[in-house]
Amino acid sequence: MDHRARLDDERRSLLRAIAVRDADVAGIVAAREGSNVDDEHDPEGSTIAFERTQADHAAANARRRLAAVEAALGRLDDGTYGVCEVCGEPIAEGRLEALPATTRCVRCASGRKS
Ligand SMILES: [Zn+2]
Structure with missing residues (x-):
């Protein structure tokens, strides 16, 4: 996509x-x-x-x-684009498909400290 x-x-x-x-x-x-x-x-x-x-x-x-x-x-x-603003890891493709404007990976978005 x-x-x-x-x-x-x-x-x-x-x-x-x-x-x-x-x-x-x-x-x-x-x-x-x-x-x-x-x-x-x-x-x-x-x-x-x-x-x-x-x-x-x-x-x-x-x-x-x-x-x-x-x-x-x-x-x-x-x-x-597609790099988490918090941890610098790539954001999963599936998450970008669902939320193309997201700036955080699932882990950081959920607020857990890794
Ligand atoms: Zn992250």
Whole structure:
């Protein structure tokens, strides 16, 4: 499996997801401005605030994953991809297949001191 191709795919889908989330947040903000609700007293106002929090959270999540994928692409460029950042051992191929942006081998990721 070509890790770069997988990471590129993931990067593209995350960028799409982020664009969708941004549109969601913009839509929620627009709906709120249009409805002229009072957040403190209108039950619908707090629903909109909740939706917005959820959308912001999802967008932040996607951005974090995107940063991890871009860092992995950088490691492919400088030849350090697939090497555990903690112990310096190669990360198992199966783990890279499952988690192409991972920076740690199974042992280090699980937090055990070898
Ligand atoms: Zn390790």
